[in-house]
Amino acid sequence: MAVIDTLGLPNTEGRRPLIVAQVVDALGTGLFLPFAVVYFHAAKGIPLTTVGLMLSAGALLSLPAGPLGGRLIDRIGPRSVLVASNLVRVLTFTAYVFTDTPWQLVVLVTATLWGDSLFRPAVFALVAQVADDGHRARWYAMDRSLRNAGIGAGGLVGSTLVGWGGTSGYTAVVVLNAVSFLVAAGLVATWRRTAVLRPVGDGSAPVAKDAPEQPRGGYREVLADRAFLGVLATVWVFALCDLALTLLLSAYVIEARGLPAWQPGMLFAINTVMVVLGQTALAKAVERHRRPGVLQVAAVLWMVSFVLFAAVPGDHVGLAFGGLVLGMVVFTVAELLQAPTSSALIVGMAAGHLRGRYLGLEELMWSLARVLAPTVFTWLLARGAGLPWLALGLCCLAALVVLHALRRVLPAHVQRDTVHA
Incomplete structure (x- = not known):
């Protein structure tokens, strides 16, 4: 246990099938993720422009999935929604093999993205139920580390x-991805919910931690939480920052700065290694600090990384790569601080019967950012190499102001686990 604590890992006793399910799911996702666009073009013969329109249409049509999924989580419990989200993706990825008609693929892509949007809040809600008191951020950190490792291995x-x-x-990649979702669904569905118990009352009558609670409120009650609306604003900002890694950095390095095409791959590798090796330890290191303060540090670090990215020269490959590496290290530390902290903060703010709805709205902010x-990134980049980084820096500055206000209004047990939730 001493080694586990030193590494910042949570206690996993009785919950290992859930962890294995996450790893299997991540491996399958890693198999397909690098080829999401190329698959439809190379294997189905669909023009790239049409593929882009298909994916955009699916993303727009899946926007309601997060809020509706949050309502389902509060009604039937996160485990049932998690199993359902995996089964939806089993069906859609299996169906990909048997059709090459664009409108049918749009339907399947939309259904897949609905499954993705149900999956994320369900995972966070289930973790909130099974995690030991005070260790939720560690669970979110471990989940993120395992997912990055699984996605990297699956990509290879x-x-x-x-x-x-x-x-x-x-075709083999798509089929294996479907199989991975099926295995993950089976592991979660067959996990014994009595394996992790929480005492009730005087502790003499334990009940399963993942038993769904009866809903006693709705989104009107959630939206009346003004502090949570502030948190949602920061979630949207940080989602844009995170997406800059996958949607902006490669185009910036290769197209805007004219640097070699191998550099983005190396930067992504640095990011992945840092997340896998450092996420849980850093989450443990900051778990006693106020969560809004940790998020403020993350925002400042992101601003520093954006300045470093914007300042790289295009006429000196070695110097540019050194600046990009430094920027990526700072960027990744900001990611490591923000990801588990934001999730723990939102779960800490939510009453148990509304937790799914809180997480569903968090997912909506991510969907809007996607x-x-x-x-926005491509439009800004076309008008100036530094404009996307400037815009992101200004967004982080606004998030700093919001987080400063939240530090004054949020209860102590929400800002950090000084009182067990």
């Missing part, structure tokens, strides 16, 4: 399959 396997099998390799970011 997927690249091997595609390189070896061509079109058949793409819809907006590609268009």
Whole structure:
């Protein structure tokens, strides 16, 4: 236990099937994620512009999934929603193999994204139920570390399959992804909910921690929480910051600065290694600090990283790469601070019977950022290499102001686990 605590890992006794399910899910996601666009073009013969429209349409049509999923979580419990989200994706990825009609694929992409949007809040809500008191941030950190490791490993396997099998390799990637979702659903569904118990009253009558609570409120009650609306604003800002890694950085390095195409890959590798090796330890290091304060530090670090990215020269490859590496290290530390802290803060603010709705609105903010970011980032980049980084820095500055106000109004047990929730 001493080694586990030193690494910042939570107590996993009685909950290992849930962890294995997350790893399997991440491996499957890693198989397909790098080829999400190329698959429809190379294996289905659909023009790239049409693929882009398909994915954008699916993203727009899946916007309601987060709020509706939050309502379901509060009504039937996060485990049932988690299993359902995996089964939805089993069906959609299986169906991908048997159709190449664009309108049918739009329907399948939309259903897949609905499954994704149900999955994330359900996972966070289930973790909130099974985590030991005061260790929720550790669970969120471990989940993120495992997902990054699984996605990285899955990406390597997927690249091997595609390189070896061509079109058949793409089909194998899709089928294996469907299988991974099925295995994950089975592990969660068969996990014994009596494995982790919480005492009730005087402690003499334990009940399962993942038993769904009866809903006693709705979104009107959630939206009346003005502090939570402030947190949602910061979630949207930090989602844009996070998406800059996948949607902006490569285009900036290669197109705007004219640097070699190998540099973004190296930067992504640095990010992945840091997340896998450092996420849980850093989450443990800051768990006694106020969560809004930790998020403020993350915002400042993101601003520093954006300045470093914007300042890289395009006429000196070595110097530019050094600046990009430094910027990526600072960027990743900001990520490591923000991701588990934001989730723990939102769960800490939510009453148990409304937890799904709180998390559903968090997912909505991420979905809105995913819809907006590609268009805004590319529009700004076309008008000036430094403009996207300037815009993101100003957003972080606004988040700093909101978080400063939240530090004054949020209860102590929400800001940090000085009182067990």
